[in-house]
Amino acid sequence: MAVFNRVESSRKVEDAVHSEVIQAGDGWMHVLKPGQVLRIVDLEGNQAADTLFYDADHPEDHYSAVATIAGQGNIYLSTGSVLRAESGKALLRIVADTCGRHDTVGGSCSAQSNTVRYSHDKLAMHNCRDTFMLQLAGQDGAYTKRDLAPNINFFMNVPVTADGGLKFDDGVSAPGCYVEVESLGSSVVLISNCPQLNNPCNAYNPTPIQVLIWEK
Numbered sequence: 001m002a003v004f005n006r007v008e009s010s011r012k013v014e015d016a017v018h019s020e021v022i023q024a025g026d027g028w029m030h031v032l033k034p035g036q037v038l039r040i041v042d043l044e045g046n047q048a049a050d051t052l053f054y055d056a057d058h059p060e061d062h063y064s065a066v067a068t069i070a071g072q073g074n075i076y077l078s079t080g081s082v083l084r085a086e087s088g089k090a091l092l093r094i095v096a097d098t099c100g101r102h103d104t105v106g107g108s109c110s111a112q113s114n115t116v117r118y119s120h121d122k123l124a125m126h127n128c129r130d131t132f133m134l135q136l137a138g139q140d141g142a143y144t145k146r147d148l149a150p151n152i153n154f155f156m157n158v159p160v161t162a163d164g165g166l167k168f169d170d171g172v173s174a175p176g177c178y179v180e181v182e183s184l185g186s187s188v189v190l191i192s193n194c195p196q197l198n199n200p201c202n203a204y205n206p207t208p209i210q211v212l213i214w215e216k
Helices: 065-072 111-117 128-137
Strands: 018-022 027-032 037-042 049-055 058-062 082-084 090-097 152-154 177-183 187-193 209-214
Touching: 018 027, 027 128, 027 209, 037 049, 049 090, 049 128, 065 082, 128 187, 187 209
Parallel strands: none
Antiparallel strands: 018 209, 027 187, 037 177, 037 209, 049 058, 049 152, 049 187, 082 090, 090 177
16 A cells, blocks of 8 residues: 655754754664654665654553554555554654655564575674664663564665565655654654665665754
8 A cells, every 4th residue: 555645844944952963874762752743854865764662651662563554554654644552552643754655564674684685694784673772772771672673664665565575675765855753752762774785775875864853
């Protein structure tokens, strides 16, 4: 089911209370207060921003692809999608999106998946799972590898084939495309700006993203 629900934001960059560029291969973890809006910007186009969310008051209640897909009846995310936790709680809502479609079934790259998808000599390559774990490890024991779950791949194009398989195709994003999510409570965002060099989603060229935050 294709979704291209493109909606531009009225928020101005100069009004943001936080702005930061995340280089390809780097991670970022941040607490969003209720009502805050996070914008993720694909600065150069077709860069995958692997993202997870958590209930800040209950860290074990992480983003659930299953609950989110079931709640909206669609496997793709765009404006209006409500991002739900394992408990079914609504964590965030996509309030603007100039890309039009985002993946929530492809998961993140890891050392193991790199060897399966590509070749055994890719085992040592940096990957999103490692980035996630590095960020979680810096949270004073509040999170462990058990808190990793199937993530959102903002800006990534993962169509489902007629026989139910997944394809990792050229991206549908472009330089400057962005997605905005509003935090419906106190939530934690965890991003791995994907370092993947082996598939065409980012034209084999990982690039930076930008994150901005606005108050309610």
